[in-house]
Amino acid sequence: MKKIILISSLAFLATACTSIQVQPIKSGLNPEKICIEENPKVIVGDFLSVVRNRIEYHGIDTEVYENDIPEGCEYTMTYTALKNWDLGTYMHHAELRLERNGRRVGYAEYHLNGKGGLSLLKWQGTKTKMDPVVDELLGK
Template identity: 55%
Template structure:
């Protein structure tokens, strides 16, 4: 009985520990430019560059702003990203929210369950984690 528990626990620890939840941008939205509200609490240094690069790859230009939303910004992206540590730091949680004129129209969340456990993927790059999430977030664009 103890062996079964150990095997089950190991299987859970090594299995897919990543949870991704996405409500994509609707096809009716004309998202071609997005304003990204700077979040100074995020200390994942490459997070915003990775997000901007992937939006650009999808044909969406971007600009980063602090403070009040610039008047020309119809679409605004807010985000959070958290790091964890296990011999080195790694991205363990991220959320992206897109608003159009103050109304949330899309959402994406990346989360490592149990902070990744024994999975070696937890040390993957921000790009390798966020590109598929952003691809799904923008999959409904017309």
């Protein structure tokens, strides 16, 4: 019995709850292009390229801008991503906000509860973590 309790406890500690909350865009919205405001505070090195590549995978063009929204950008996206350290760095939180002409039309959040705990899955790459989130945000 003690062995079962020990194994169950270790299994519980080794898993992390990943929380993904998405408010996808409505099915009638079909953006042809999404302009993404670059966030220089994000230090997850591949985050922007991963998100862009996944959006473009769905046939939607992307453009990155720094200050003013470029002309003709009906859809804009802002983002944040946070890293943590535990024998190495890993992304533990990210948010994507999608707007159409200044009104929010979609939102997605990826979050490792407890910053991943003892789970080895917390070191999965940004692509593995964010591809399904972007897919769900875009209603794909």
